[in-house]
Structure formats: C-alpha cells, structure tokens
Amino acid sequence: MSRIVIIGGGQAGVQLADSLRSEGYQGAIDLFADEPHLPYQRPPLSKDFMSEEDGASPLPLRAGTFFGDRAVDFHQGVEVTSVDPVGQTVVASDGSTLSYTKLVFATGARNREISVPGSELVGIRYLRTLDDAKALQAELGSAKHVVVIGAGFIGLEFAAAARKRGLDVTVLEFGPRPMGRVLSQFMSGYFADVHTDSGINLKLGEGIASLTGVEGKVSGAVSTSGTEYPADLVVVGIGVLPNSELAVQACLEVDNGIVVDACLQTSDPHIFALGDCSSYPNVHTGARIRLESVQNATDQARILAKTLTGKPTPYEALPWFWSQQGAVKLQIAGIIHCDDESIVRGEPASGKFSVYCFRDGRLTGVESVNSPSEHMAARKVLEQRLPLTPELVMDADFDPKSFSRQSAFLNPNDKEGLERPATV
Numbered sequence: 138m139s140r141i142v143i144i145g146g147g148q149a150g151v152q153l154a155d156s157l158r159s160e161g162y163q164g165a166i167d168l169f170a171d172e173p174h175l176p177y178q179r180p181p182l183s184k185d186f187m188s189e190e191d192g193a194s195p196l197p198l199r200a201g202t203f204f205g206d207r208a209v210d211f212h213q214g215v216e217v218t219s220v221d222p223v224g225q226t227v228v229a230s231d232g233s234t235l236s237y238t239k240l241v242f243a244t245g246a247r248n249r250e251i252s253v254p255g256s257e258l259v260g261i262r263y264l265r266t267l268d269d270a271k272a273l274q275a276e277l278g279s280a281k282h283v284v285v286i287g288a289g290f291i292g293l294e295f296a297a298a299a300r301k302r303g304l305d306v307t308v309l310e311f312g313p314r315p316m317g318r319v320l321s322q323f324m325s326g327y328f329a330d331v332h333t334d335s336g337i338n339l340k341l342g343e344g345i346a347s348l349t350g351v352e353g354k355v356s357g358a359v360s361t362s363g364t365e366y367p368a369d370l371v372v373v374g375i376g377v378l379p380n381s382e383l384a385v386q387a388c389l390e391v392d393n394g395i396v397v398d399a400c401l402q403t404s405d406p407h408i409f410a411l412g413d414c415s416s417y418p419n420v421h422t423g424a425r426i427r428l429e430s431v432q433n434a435t436d437q438a439r440i441l442a443k444t445l446t447g448k449p450t451p452y453e454a455l456p457w458f459w460s461q462q463g464a465v466k467l468q469i470a471g472i473i474h475c476d477d478e479s480i481v482r483g484e485p486a487s488g489k490f491s492v493y494c495f496r497d498g499r500l501t502g503v504e505s506v507n508s509p510s511e512h513m514a515a516r517k518v519l520e521q522r523l524p525l526t527p528e529l530v531m532d533a534d535f536d537p538k539s540f541s542r543q544s545a546f547l548n549p550n551d552k553e554g555l556e557r558p559a560t561v
C-alpha cells in the first residue's frame with residue numbers, strides 16, 4: 138500500500154493530511170508531530186493569549202476526532218530523527234522505522250536566538266510554541282518592566298498586548314524602522330507612532346548589547362547605545378530559522394529553507410516540502426522566497442494534495458498576511474519592499490486607510506489598516522493582475538471594489554503579464 142509520511146504537525150502538515158483525504162487519497166497517512174499537544178493555531182499566541190489576564194485557551198487546528206475520522210495515523214510527541222532517501226524510510230524518536238512512498242517536510246521554523254552576554258539569565262523568553270506562550274503568560278502576571286528585542290510582527294504584537302495589561306514596555310530595534318523589511322516606509326512610520334502613542338518606549342537604531350541580572354535573574358537590557366533599560370522579563374523576537382537539518386542530512390538542496398520547485402517537490406522526486414521550512418519560486422515576484430504565514434502553509438498544503446494524488450499543480454497563490462497590534466488590524470496583500478513607491482488612500486488619522494505599493498509602475502502589494510473590504514478587493518486586483526496604475530489610485534473617484542470587479546470585462550491581453558520563474 139502507498140504511504141505518505143508527513144513530518145510536522147503544524148498548520149501545513151495538518152492541512153495536508155486533511156486535503157489528501159479530500160482529494161481522494163486512500164493510502165496510509167502518517168503524521169509525525171514532535172510537540173506534546175494536539176495541533177493548535179500559533180497566531181493567537183502573541184495576541185489574545187497574551188492580552189488576557191488568565192490567558193485565552195489555545196485554539197486547536199482541528200477537532201479531537203479529526204485524526205480518527207480522516208484515518209490519519211497521528212504520532213503525537215514523536216520526532217522524526219533521520220531520513221534515508223535511498224531506502225525511503227524514516228526513523229522516529231520512539232524507535233520505529235517506517236517506509237514511505239512519498240515524504241513531506243512540514244517542519245516549520247524555530248526562533249533565532251541571541252548570544253549576547255547574559256543570554257542565559259532566567260526571564261529571557263522566546264515565543265513560538267504553546268509551551269513558550271504559557272510560560273510567558275505566567276510571567277506577565279508578576280512582571281513590571283518588559284523589554285522586547287526586535288520590532289517585527291511577533292515582537293510588536295506581544296509588546297502591544299503587554300502594554301494593554303499596563304506594563305512598562307520598551308522595544309529595542311536595531312534597524313531604523315519597525316517591521317522595516319516587510320512594510321512600506323509610510324506604514325512602518327504609522328506603526329511607530331501607534332506604539333509610541335500607546336506608551337511603548339520604542340527605541341529605533343538600538344540593538345541589544347548585553348543583559349544584566351541579579352542572582353541569575355534578568356534585571357536589565359543594555360542596548361548598543363549603552364543605555365540600560367530595566368527589565369524583569371525580556372522577550373526576544375528577532376526572526377526564525379527554517380527547520381531544515383533533516384533535509385540536509387537527507388542530501389536535499391537547502392538554501393534558506395528546503396528548496397522546492399513550483400509543485401513543491403524537492404531535489405528528490407519522492408520528497409516534498411511546504412510551509413515555513415520551504416523556499417519556492419514565487420510567480421508574483423519572479424523570485425524564490427520563503428514565507429512565514431498561515432495562508433502560505435495552508436494554501437501550499439491544498440495544492441500539494443493535488444500533486445500527490447496525481448494532478449500535478451503549481452503553487453501560484455497570492456501571498457497575504459495579517460497582524461493585530463493593539464486595536465490596529467493590518468492586512469497585507471502581495472509582497473512589499475520598503476523602497477516601493479507608495480500611495481496612501483484614505484485618512485490615516487481616522488485609523489482606516491490603505492497604502493498601495495508600486496515598483497516600476499506595477500502594483501506589488503496593498504497594506505490596509507482596519508479596512509477588510511479594501512484588503513479583499515486588493516487581493517482580487519493582485520490575483521488577477523489587473524492593470525492598476527498609481528494615477529488610478531490617486532484619482533479621487535477610484536473605488537477599489539468596483540475596480541476589482543472589472544476583470545470580467547477585460548481582454549486577457551490587457552492584464553499585466555508577469556514573467557514566470559523557471560521551476561527547479
């Protein structure tokens with residue numbers, strides 16, 4: 138009998154198991170998940186889970202009956218420790234060896250760690266897993282001064298939640314702007330103001346130099362400017378590293394993630410990779426990228442299920458993201474570069490507006506604040522490559538919703554043609 142082995146019980150792995158059954162796959166599915174919990178959603182961990190005094194409940198990815206109902210052999214708390222691509226077997230931490238017809242890496246990513254003096258002190262935390270979140274949540278109850286290292290999405294979501302609970306919060310960011318690599322300059326500046334206005338002490342251009350402590354417990358964070366900020370809790374959010382060591386051991390090509398082609402196949406025809414751990418050729422940017430988002434993990438899983446059931450399908454979904462920072466909901470459609478030309482539509486002071494980003498006159502992405510309908514319209518425009526220009530966006534009569542609906546009337550030749558990257 139054919140057997141698909143999935144390594145990783147996160148967003149991508151669970152969706153793949155589900156979608157394989159929806160696509161009619163009747164062989165065995167074995168899903169290995171090294172965390173001790175039933176699969177859960179990560180996004181709430183830095184948002185609602187931290188905002189509430191007694192902690193919100195973790196949100197499961199599927200009902201408890203899912204694995205039985207879908208005939209998925211779920212190996213809870215079991216790590217795959219080695220892969221033999223020649224014999225097509227995996228070895229797991231419970232001592233078992235299993236052979237596969239197809240193997241899928243859905244191993245996700247792990248936190249990048251700091252290594253400055255004092256990194257080993259008690260009270261220095263990271264946020265990736267439910268266990269991380271529970272530990273952090275427990276310490277928030279008694280903490281007074283929190284220092285967050287890194288003004289990325291997760292660091293700022295956590296900072297906003299901690300501030301909402303009345304804590305003194307300092308955020309140290311080495312770069313000149315918060316979320317500087319992934320947002321337009323305008324949006325980044327907007328968020329700097331939002332967080333500063335809420336009372337967060339946002340220090341831009343200041344990295345972490347060392348951590349100080351008393352009796353083994355952190356008491357302060359010294360920035361690269363030499364200033365020491367008081368801290369009884371430090372949260373590090375400086376990005377992630379893809380979990381690709383097993384893939385290296387299996388002699389797969391790895392370059393900032395497990396390298397896959399448009400159908401998510403690795404350099405071994407029997408092995409695939411998806412989600413945070415994989416690097417794929419993105420049709421919208423023409424470049425190879427590795428994304429960290431729920432949309433990417435779940436959409437890749439749905440597409441891979443088609444390929445694994447005999448309907449090879451390239452992954453071409455438009456990337457989109459969201460973040461909730463205090464009262465501000467940010468939604469991003471497409472991939473934005475900080476130096477894109479940006480046009481603001483709406484009134485930022487009202488707390489509801491969008492930023493349209495262009496590169497060489499072509500729309501690359503749209504950032505929307507508290508404007509879900511404009512975000513949905515932007516996704517349609519980008520998905521269908523409708524010819525939106527900066528001039529059109531600047532026109533006072535521009536209506537994103539009706540523009541996004543015009544595709545039915547367009548000659549396909551009028552849509553923007555993008556070069557598709559070659560698959561590897």
Ligand SMILES: Cc1cc2nc3c(=O)[nH]c(=O)nc-3n(C[C@H](O)[C@H](O)[C@H](O)COP(=O)(O)OP(=O)(O)OC[C@H]3O[C@@H](n4cnc5c(N)ncnc54)[C@H](O)[C@@H]3O)c2cc1C
Nearest residue numbers: 145147148149171179180216217244245412413429430431
């Ligand atoms: C705090 C937080 C907030 C987030 N907020 C958002 C958000 O607002 N919006 C958004 O789009 N995205 C958000 N993300 C990102 C999103 O959660 C990830 O992109 C998504 O979970 C990726 O899914 P994945 O299945 O690829 O990886 P993961 O969810 O990381 O799952 C991979 C799993 O594989 C396991 N594993 C690894 N190696 C092995 C092995 N050898 N054997 C067995 N198991 C293994 C890992 O332990 C992990 O459980 C957030 C992430 C975090 C941490």
